[in-house]
Amino acid sequence: MGVVATREADRLAALRSLNILDTPSEERFDRLTRIAAAAFDAPISTVTLIDEDRQWHKACLGVSGREDDRAVSFSAVAIERPEPLVVNDACEDPRFADNPLVTGAPNIRFYAGQPITTVDGFRVGTLCVIDTRPREFSTEQLALLQDLARIAEDELNHKELAEALAAWRESEQRFRAVFDAAAIGIVLVDGTGRFIEVNAAYEAMLGIPAGELRGLPAASVTHPADRDGDPAMYERLRRGEQRVRREKRYVRPDGSVVWASVTASLLAPGVSIGMVEDITERKEIERIKDELVSVVGHELRTPLTSIRGSLGLLEAGVAGALPPEAQEMVVIARQNTERLARLVDDTLDLERLQAGRVDVDPRPVRPAELLAATAQVVQPVADEAGVDLRWEAPESLELMADPDRIVQALVNLVANAIKFSPAGTCVRTCVETRDGEALVSVADDGRGIPADQLDAVFERFQQVDASDRREKGGTGLGLAISRAIVDQHAGRIWAESESGQGATFRFTLPLYRAEGTVAVYDRRATGREELARAVRRHGRRVLIFESPEALAASSERFVAVVTDARLDADPGVPVLRSGALGELPG
Amino acid sequence: MSAGRLLLVDDEPDIRAIATMALERVGGWEVTGVGSAQEAIDAVNAQRPDAVLLDVMMPDVDGPATFARLRPLLGDGVPVIFLTAKPEAERLLALGAAGVIAKPFDPLALPREVAAITRR
Numbered sequence: 191m192g193v194v195a196t197r198e199a200d201r202l203a204a205l206r207s208l209n210i211l212d213t214p215s216e217e218r219f220d221r222l223t224r225i226a227a228a229a230f231d232a233p234i235s236t237v238t239l240i241d242e243d244r245q246w247h248k249a250c251l252g253v254s255g256r257e258d259d260r261a262v263s264f265s266a267v268a269i270e271r272p273e274p275l276v277v278n279d280a281c282e283d284p285r286f287a288d289n290p291l292v293t294g295a296p297n298i299r300f301y302a303g304q305p306i307t308t309v310d311g312f313r314v315g316t317l318c319v320i321d322t323r324p325r326e327f328s329t330e331q332l333a334l335l336q337d338l339a340r341i342a343e344d345e346l347n348h349k350e351l352a353e354a355l356a357a358w359r360e361s362e363q364r365f366r367a368v369f370d371a372a373a374i375g376i377v378l379v380d381g382t383g384r385f386i387e388v389n390a391a392y393e394a395m396l397g398i399p400a401g402e403l404r405g406l407p408a409a410s411v412t413h414p415a416d417r418d419g420d421p422a423m424y425e426r427l428r429r430g431e432q433r434v435r436r437e438k439r440y441v442r443p444d445g446s447v448v449w450a451s452v453t454a455s456l457l458a459p460g461v462s463i464g465m466v467e468d469i470t471e472r473k474e475i476e477r478i479k480d481e482l483v484s485v486v487g488h489e490l491r492t493p494l495t496s497i498r499g500s501l502g503l504l505e506a507g508v509a510g511a512l513p514p515e516a517q518e519m520v521v522i523a524r525q526n527t528e529r530l531a532r533l534v535d536d537t538l539d540l541e542r543l544q545a546g547r548v549d550v551d552p553r554p555v556r557p558a559e560l561l562a563a564t565a566q567v568v569q570p571v572a573d574e575a576g577v578d579l580r581w582e583a584p585e586s587l588e589l590m591a592d593p594d595r596i597v598q599a600l601v602n603l604v605a606n607a608i609k610f611s612p613a614g615t616c617v618r619t620c621v622e623t624r625d626g627e628a629l630v631s632v633a634d635d636g637r638g639i640p641a642d643q644l645d646a647v648f649e650r651f652q653q654v655d656a657s658d659r660r661e662k663g664g665t666g667l668g669l670a671i672s673r674a675i676v677d678q679h680a681g682r683i684w685a686e687s688e689s690g691q692g693a694t695f696r697f698t699l700p701l702y703r704a705e706g707t708v709a710v711y712d713r714r715a716t717g718r719e720e721l722a723r724a725v726r727r728h729g730r731r732v733l734i735f736e737s738p739e740a741l742a743a744s745s746e747r748f749v750a751v752v753t754d755a756r757l758d759a760d761p762g763v764p765v766l767r768s769g770a771l772g773e774l775p776g
Numbered sequence: 777m778s779a780g781r782l783l784l785v786d787d788e789p790d791i792r793a794i795a796t797m798a799l800e801r802v803g804g805w806e807v808t809g810v811g812s813a814q815e816a817i818d819a820v821n822a823q824r825p826d827a828v829l830l831d832v833m834m835p836d837v838d839g840p841a842t843f844a845r846l847r848p849l850l851g852d853g854v855p856v857i858f859l860t861a862k863p864e865a866e867r868l869l870a871l872g873a874a875g876v877i878a879k880p881f882d883p884l885a886l887p888r889e890v891a892a893i894t895r896r
Contacts, residue, residue, distance in 0.1 A: 495880040496790040503794065503883050508801045 202242055204312040208350055211239060211246055218345045219249035222317065226338050227251050230331060232319040234296060237306075237342050238265040239315035252320070253296055262291050264320075268303035269313040274332060274339075277301040279324035300325040302332070304339035309347050317342045375450070375466035378457065383408050383420060386461065395450070395468050397442045413439035413447060427456045437469065449473040480541055487538040494534060498527045529665070536667035540650070543674035550678040552590040554702040554731065557583035557621035557628065560593060564600040564619070571605055576613030579604070582620035588702040589621075589628040591679060596699070599675040602668035603632040603695045609664065610636030610693070627681075628701050633694040639687040647685055648673045672697075703730055709748040711735040721752050779804040779891070780826030785816045785842060786859065787834045794883050795829070803887025813837035813845060820849045827894045829877075832860040832868070840871055847872070855894050 205211070223235040234252035238245050245263035247256050260266050267285065268275035280286040280299050292298050303318030317339040369376060375392030379385055385403045393400045396411055409417045416438040426434045433455050440448045449472075454464040501524035503509060505517070512520060542548045561581045572579045600619070607617040615635040622629050639647060646652045651666035676683040676697045683697035708730040712718045722732045733748075735741040741751065782805040786792050792809040799805040808825065810816050812834070819825070828846065832839035839858055846856070855874030865876040875893035877886070 491880075492788075493790075496788075496794060499791075499794040499798075499880070499883040503797055503801075506802075506884055508797060508884075 201312040201314065204308045204310050205239060205241060205314040208308065208314070208346060209353075210248060210346065210349070211241060213248070215249060219342065220251070222338055222342050222345070223249045223251040226317065226319050226335070229334060229338075230302075230319045232300075232321045234298075234320035234322075235318065236265075236320070237315065237317050238263070238303075240266045240269055245315075248315075258291065262289050264289075264291075264298065264301045265303050265316040265318055268316045268318070269305045272305060272307075272313065274302060274304040274335060275316075276327050276332070278326060282324075296320070297322045299323050300327075302327050302335055304335050306339050306343040306346060309350065314346075375464075375468070377408070377464045377466060379408055379424075379454075379462050379464060381424070381460035383424070392466055395448055395466065396440055397444065411440050413441050415439070423452075423454055424462060427454060427462055437473075480545055483537060483541045487534050487541070490534050491531075491538075494527060494531045498524065498531060501527060533665045533667070536665045536671060540667055540671050540674060543671065543678060546678075548595075548678070550592045550595055550675070552592050552679055552700070554588045555591050555593050555596075556585075557587055557589060557630070558585065560591065560596055560600060561619060561621070563593065563597045564604060567597075567601045568604045568608065572608050572617070575608050575611065577608050577611045578614075578616035579608075580616055580618045582618070584622070587621065587623065587628065590700045590702050595675045595678070599672040599697070600630070600632070602672045606664070606668055607632050607634035607636070607693070607695070610634060612636070623701060624698075626701065628699040629696060630699065631694055631696045633692060635692040637692075638690050639685055639693045641687075644685045644687060648683065669695075707731045707733060707748050709733050709735060709741050709744070709751045711738060711741050711751065725752055778806055780894075781806045781808070781823065782890070783807075783816060783819055783825040783828045784809045785811075785813075785828065785834075785839075786831040787811045788831075791831075795881075795886060798883035798886050799829075799890065802884065803890060805887070805890075813842040816842055817845060817849065820846055824850065825854065827854065827874075827890070828856040829890065830856055830858055831879075832858050832862070832864070840868070843871060843873070857890060857893055 219237045223237060226235040227233065232252075234250075236247045236251070236253065237249040238247050240246075240260060240263060243260050244257045245260055245265050247253070250256060264275065264277065264286065277283050277286060278300060280289065280292040280301065286292050286298075286301075289298070298320050300321035300323065301318060302320075303316035305313040305316050307313050317335070319335065369387075370390040372389055372391055375395050376389040377385055377392055378387040384405055384407050388400050388403045390400070393403070396403070398411065403411075408420055412420060419436055419438055423434050423436055433453060435451065435453045437449065437451050440450055442448060447470075448468060449470045451467045451469045452464050453467075454462050457463045501520055504512065505520045505524055539548075561583055565579060565581060569579065604617060604619060611617055611634045618631075618633045620631050622631075643652075648669050650670045652669075672695075673683050676699075679699055681698040681700070683695070685693055685695050687693040708725050710718060710721045710725060710732050711734070712721055718734050718736070722734050725732050733744065735744070782799060784792060784795055784799070784807055786795070786809070789811065792811070796807045796809050799807050805827075808819050808823075810819050813836070816828075816830075828850070830839050830843060830846075834842070837845075839860070843856055843858075850856070856872075857875045857877055858868045858873050859877050859879050859881065860868065861879040868876050875889075877889050877893075881889070
């Protein structure tokens, strides 16, 4: 019942969308009824539409009224089935014998009606011929009626198609206008990384006409160093991420470079849309800012060193004993100079870490060594604060870390924890394995961090309480530096806390995988070092070889060989085939 | 009691002043401070020092080049100590330096470091 009702509602909607009900007669339909009446030698022919409660004739020949109640309509019965309805003698047909159109004017005895349908397949009416005397209807006549009905159908739908086309064009033009008027570049890219469509802003950003870009692989306009990122981005979208953002460089035909922020989403399977914003200017400002920080930092260092040195000599009485008040002032000056020097050093450190200008070189290291080195630095601070330090690391564990850098990060974290620990409490540092990674935790019993600031504490100069910086004496950069260091180790860092119950800072590091030694070979020394560093970052032990021959002569067995030489082009490679390899992943 | 005559070569007057005060008052050296290779040569010719403290980063003639010119004038046995902000101790020792002290130095610790290297 429900389905029928819904279908009837849809049929009525389709009928209404034709916008034809109660419109004046039109020659294109009148013509058809004239032909039908003549061809079948019938006095009446109509093009009839059936709406909710009536039949309405768009064209009618031989009848005076244009509408009747739906209940008496022959055509209403005809549209119930796709086949034509033929009633040879209405008086003999129980469905129509007492129909007022049969018993009274126009005294229908014969009816033949072929349903006509919309483009969506809804039967909305008929083309019919009617006679006032009983008739037979041959197969040929039926075929002719169907042909005429098809013409009526085309006429009926013609208008709708034209309107739909016009509406589509209008909407397409509107979309195109928005697309082209957008201030940022918009690109549609297919699954193989080729441009389907680009807008005017993108065209202008790259200095290449849209016509030339369509069909071109996006990689061909991407800076060589950034090409790997596009497939990776697409892969993340394919795996279900809603939106992926990255920064990349494009190269214009004149060779100039455009920095862009690209935000991509999947539009349909195999089609992604990218919003591309030109951030060249921002990048340039960032670069100038970083350079400024670096230059100012280095320029500040020299005079600071002299001030600190002079004050140190004065304070030690090297230039003669000072009056007590002068001594006190010199101590204040010396302490603040040291703080300023720390701030400059930390700022430079952070800037260099973030710009990737610090060589972080992870190698296998026992966590106990890292903890011992950290303890050496922070123990005096803890003693002064009356805070107990506890350390815990399994002996057997080895992880991949640049010891100097990770100790720097740990010192920052532990010193920070001490700062916020009341005397008599303890700070616990432990290393464990979890999910195939090393997990380092530093926990304190301080006042904790509100949930909404757990991320913010890693930002520069962020403090939970504005008064902390003065009171606690930090530079406000320690956690930011720790994060930058952990980032450089391909680890993650975060804080956990329930306010009032202490805070725990955790970070992950790759574990050293002793079972999987990786051979690295490259004929160029710089290439070898770069490759080795990249592999070590993934927790593998690395052996470096200067040639494939040397590699083949090694007694070690390797899980993989990493090289940036083209294997097929290197004459030394065939020796590897029979050599030391367990497997050679592509 | 004088520890001996020390020639300090550094182009930065402030660093010279600080180091001089520390080396004289704490270390007991008689210090002559100069700012260039030529001044250093003149100083050595005027009076042979017992030790030389030589900055690596100097304009025109740098530390190692100054060292090469001073070496024949100094004769054997006079220790030359480099001051440097870079991790290049090995290279400098290979040139024949008696020792290397990192910059920036702690002025109060400097006399001790110099003494440790020059103790004959």
